Amino acid sequence: xxxxxxxxxxxxxxxxxxxxxxxxxxxxxxxxxxxxxxxxxxxxxxxxxxxxxxxxxxxxxxxxxxxxxxxxxxxxxxxxxxxxxxxxxxxxxxxxxxxxxxxxxxxxxxxxxxxxxxxxxxxxxxxxxxxxxxxxxxxxxxxxxxxxxxxxxxxxxxxxxxxxxxxxxxxxxxxxxxxxxxxxxxxxxxxxxxxxxxxxxxxxxxxxxxxxxxxxxxxxxxxxxxxxxxxxxxxxxxxxxxxxxxxxxxxxx
Ligand code: 0L1
Numbered sequence: 421x422x423x424x425x426x427x428x429x430x431x432x433x434x435x436x437x438x439x440x441x442x443x444x445x446x447x448x449x450x451x452x453x454x455x456x457x458x459x460x461x462x463x464x465x466x467x468x469x470x471x472x473x474x475x476x477x478x479x480x481x482x483x484x485x486x487x488x489x490x491x492x493x494x495x496x497x498x499x500x501x502x503x504x505x506x507x508x509x510x511x512x513x514x515x516x517x518x519x520x521x522x523x524x525x526x527x528x529x530x531x532x533x534x535x536x537x538x539x540x541x542x543x544x545x546x547x548x549x550x551x552x553x554x555x556x557x558x559x560x561x562x563x564x565x566x567x568x569x570x571x572x573x574x575x576x577x578x579x580x581x582x583x584x585x586x587x588x589x590x591x592x593x594x595x596x597x598x599x600x601x602x603x604x605x606x607x608x609x610x611x612x613x614x615x616x617x618x619x620x621x622x623x624x625x626x627x628x629x630x631x632x633x634x635x636x637x638x639x640x641x642x643x644x645x646x647x648x649x650x651x652x653x654x655x656x657x658x659x660x661x662x663x664x665x666x667x668x669x670x671x672x673x
Contacts, residue, residue: 421456430463433575436561440519443561447568457573458632464576465500473502476640478629479526479556481577482569483621483645484613493569496621498628499577501641507557507583507670513653515672518559518580521653524646525600525660527593527611527618528554528584534638537630544626545619547636550587553662555600555670556643557581558650582643585660585668593618597663598647603656609648611662618644 429446436443446452452460469475481497482488507513515521532549536542559580562571572578594617600607615621621644629636636642647662659669 421450421452421459425450426456426459427463429460429574430467433460433464433561434467436519440517442519442563444563445567445571446574447571452570452574454570454573457570460574461499461576468502468504473504475500476503476506477501477642478625478634478636478640479577479579479582479643480621480625480645481572483615486649487646491569496615496624496628496645497569497573497577498625498632498634499579501579501582501643505579505581507581509583509585510669510671511583512671512673513557513581515653515655518557519561520565521557521559521580522650523600523602523653523658524556524558524650525598525607525609525648525662526554526556526643526646527614527662527665528552529618529622529642529644530587531636531638531640531642535626535629535636537626537636542626544622548590548622551590551593551665552587553585553660553665553668554643555583555658555660555668556646557653583668583670584641585666588665591664593662593665596665599661600648600651600658602651602654602658604654605651607648607651611647613647614645621645
């Protein structure tokens with residue numbers, strides 16, 4: 421796929437998000453492979469940066485066995501976070517800014533040093549200084565949530581927003597109980613759903629950043645992946661509690 425074609429697809433996804441008007445699966449009209457999809461994602465990020473947004477981190481997707489099985493994949497995917505997606509802990513979120521937003525409970529890691537994915541000696545966990553509970557807002561830009569893996573990657577893995585709770589020094593986050601509550605529903609699970617343990621997701625991130633040439637800078641955050649199925653984000657308070665880590669909330673209006 422040529423560079424202008426990739427840019428055209430990035431523009432269509434950007435416009436879909438701006439106008440809150442979903443688009444059909446790109447796979448209906450284009451034959452994209454995973455390399456093309458990441459190139460569209462990169463072009464989409466370029467459009468955001470050209471509009472003044474600053475990169476704040478990365479997010480992982482398809483980190484649970486259930487989601488991998490649902491999508492028929494065995495590889496995690498990565499998307500990019502920017503400052504425009506950040507929501508303060510407890511802050512209001514205007515839901516009219518999304519198409520069909522959903523919330524996912526996540527563990528957030530904060531990088532205190534840059535990570536060099538090409539250095540075989542890199543210990544990514546040693547580059548993390550803090551951990552926090554987080555809510556990711558995902559908002560697929562595709563009609564009726566009908567998408568392929570390459571569609572999702574091109575669409576920046578549905579990344580649309582995130583809220584991070586209080587940071588604390590890195591602690592053991594394996595096998596911690598997780599509860600996501602919205603005004604209408606509740607999902608309970610464990611951080612074990614995140615590739616067995618959130619730290620495994622961090623190690624997997626290193627490999628994917630090496631393959632996809634994605635830089636990881638000091639100060640950036642990593643959302644390690646969803647610990648339960650996503651719930652529709654509706655008006656009112658949504659909270660994510662992770663045992664030993666605390667709570668983060670946001671308020672949809
Ligand atoms: O966050 C994720 O798991 C990435 C893919 C989400 C796709 C979606 O359900 O919109």
